[in-house]
Amino acid sequence: MNPSWRKPVGMFLIVALIAIWAVATISIIELLSAPEWINMILYVVAGFAWLWALPMKRLLRWMELGVWRD
Template sequence: MTQGPRWQKPVGTLAILAMLGLWCVAVASLSPWVGRWPGLVQLVFYIAAGIAWLWLLPMRRMLRWMETGRWK
């Protein structure tokens, strides 16, 4: 017996997109200060901010919930 599409996947996808959008707005709102830094420091900051959102937001649990329906 196959299971049809689960509602967790579209809801989870929308939640991830919303969280990513909020994270981008938060990081971009720092641009007046970050823009004054040397270019290499800015590059490191934006790379770190791009990687950090994976740890700061519950991406692993969200993806697991989307796939299994459980948080843990």
């Protein structure tokens, strides 16, 4: 059985996308100048959006199965 090239590529993409997402999230939330408790809620929402609504779920599926959609 040959190892899949998708897993190492996917790992590098995940690290790069998390870095981009974190910088974008921090920049946007700092521009809002909201109270700390609202910032905390925004960070939690942004984290869940990243994991489930945006490309992370599809990227993990692609790494395992080689397909983007169900």
